[in-house]
Amino acid sequence: MTQTVRIAMWSGPRNISTAMMRSFENRPDTAVVDEPFYAAYLARTGLDHPMREAVLASQPQDWREVAAAMAGPAPGGKAVFYQKHMTHHMLDGVGMEWTEACRSAFLIRDPAAVLASYTVKRAQVTLADIGIVRQRELFEREADRLGVPPPVMEGRDVLADPERVLGMLCDALGVPFRPEMLSWPSGPRDTDGVWAPAWYDAVERSTGFEPPGPAREISLSDDLRRIADQARPHYEALAAHVLQ
DSSP: OOOOEEEEEEEOSSSSHHHHHHHHHTSTTEEEEEOTTHHHHHHHHOOOOTTHHHHHHHSOSOHHHHHHHHTSOOGGGOSEEEEEEEGGGSOTTOOOGGGGGSEEEEEEOOHHHHHHHHHHHOSOOOTGGGOHHHHHHHHHHHHHHHSSOOOEEEHHHHHHOHHHHHHHHHHHHTOOOOGGGGBOOOSOOTTSOTTHHHHOHHHHHOSBOOOOOOOOOOOOOHHHHHHHHHHHHHHHHHHTTBOO
């Protein structure tokens, strides 16, 4: 019996995390799950996110139930179980032992770019909302456990050269690269979270990784700039380990 390879991909919001999920889902050997701790996070925090009630109704609200599923077999008996996780969903008190059954990887994006994109969807944002501090904590926990840094990818690097970066990622995770990962059919998926109508308009139109646009100066309010400045040391600590 083939052993399941569970991949826990850790990202903050407004990155290319859903496109990465599309990429892996297009592999014939892979099942995916979309932000499985989202309902548990909303139930615990009481935050008013878009489509809150639909999210709460769509997933278990007990993190223990979710964790057991993430450490279990892949849906449909697939060989690879790709899990798209948001780092800010992992609140204090949520046990992380289940991650030892997974191979973790980390997807990062410059915090100023994250904030500029996030505030298009939600007017209010805090440092905790973008998950970068928690992402660094999870990275360091995994590095301590393994004795080596787990793989880190910069979203812009994936967009600029997806075959090269995804090839390095697959090698680091111990799964073969598949060319099917470079493109996918447009449209929604049954595996998308129920919140897709509020967040996934761009990725539903996509058929692959689009090249990044030219670098441009990002204009932020003073409040957002302070959050970006607080986030930057954590981002840079992770960026130091980006796959080369």
